[in-house]
Amino acid sequence: MASSPRINLSDKIREALEAEIVSGKLDAGSRIDEQELMDRFAVSRTPAREAILQLMSAGLVTTLPRQGAVVATLSLPEYIAMLEILMELEGLAARLAARRMPAAQRKQLQEAHGACQRAAAQDDAEAYGQANRVFHEIIYDGSLNEVLARQLRSMRLRMRHPQRALFDRPNRIRNSLAEHQTLLEAIVAGDEDAAYRAMTGHISSGGNVYADAIASMPAGRALAAPRKPEAPAAPPAGRRRAVEKA
Numbered sequence: 669m670a671s672s673p674r675i676n677l678s679d680k681i682r683e684a685l686e687a688e689i690v691s692g693k694l695d696a697g698s699r700i701d702e703q704e705l706m707d708r709f710a711v712s713r714t715p716a717r718e719a720i721l722q723l724m725s726a727g728l729v730t731t732l733p734r735q736g737a738v739v740a741t742l743s744l745p746e747y748i749a750m751l752e753i754l755m756e757l758e759g760l761a762a763r764l765a766a767r768r769m770p771a772a773q774r775k776q777l778q779e780a781h782g783a784c785q786r787a788a789a790q791d792d793a794e795a796y797g798q799a800n801r802v803f804h805e806i807i808y809d810g811s812l813n814e815v816l817a818r819q820l821r822s823m824r825l826r827m828r829h830p831q832r833a834l835f836d837r838p839n840r841i842r843n844s845l846a847e848h849q850t851l852l853e854a855i856v857a858g859d860e861d862a863a864y865r866a867m868t869g870h871i872s873s874g875g876n877v878y879a880d881a882i883a884s885m886p887a888g889r890a891l892a893a894p895r896k897p898e899a900p901a902a903p904p905a906g907r908r909r910a911v912e913k914a
Contacts, residue, residue, distance in 0.1 A: 681719035700737040755871040761811040762867035766860045769810030793835040
């Protein structure tokens with residue numbers, strides 16, 4: 669049976685918004701306006717609303733009183749809790765990839781590592797971040813467990829804010845590249861236990877860098893503070909007089 673065009677439209681909108689959230693174009697607290705989506709994508713209300721609901725289900729969007737749908741914020745306790753889960757899930761993906769990854773994907777993983785090496789040689793944090801994402805996603809796919817891969821991608825999306833600055837920290841690119849090399853060798857060799865240890869150590873090392881970055885933030889600053897809400901529109905003149913008399 670052919671897929672519904674309406675569903676395809678909602679997926680298109682969701683994917684576009686996800687890309688903007690990941691890139692930072694839509695920051696935490698940014699409003700997701702249904703009418704603006706309808707105008708922008710030339711769609712009816714239903715696919716626009718479905719795209720918002722999909723993002724809410726993934727934890728990327730939430731609703732606030734008097735603001736409607738906004739890009740979700742992640743608190744520090746939530747982030748730490750998710751990091752603990754992420755470490756185990758990434759370790760499981762690496763273990764399964766060492767056992768199951770087809771030869772073609774192992775070649776892709778080696779090529780992705782090469783891209784990481786080139787970015788590291790240029791000391792390009794942005795390029796390294798992109799190459800790092802590809803490297804990890806090949807491992808997710810190589811686990812041959814779609815549910816696990818989907819869960820990891822969803823968590824990575826929700827944890828996007830501190831990750832953006834990860835490779836700006838001193839020596840992190842160099843250390844990450846060395847950790848990737850160890851992980852790559854374990855997966856290519858089919859050593860499940862070594863792959864698990866390498867991945868959990870890699871994520872734990874990154875977590876320590878996150879903690880250092882968070883510790884260096886000014887006191888009271890949130891991981892991803894919502895933008896200041898827009899001032900409400902002034903009430904009509906008649907209503908304004910009534911309010912002033914109250």
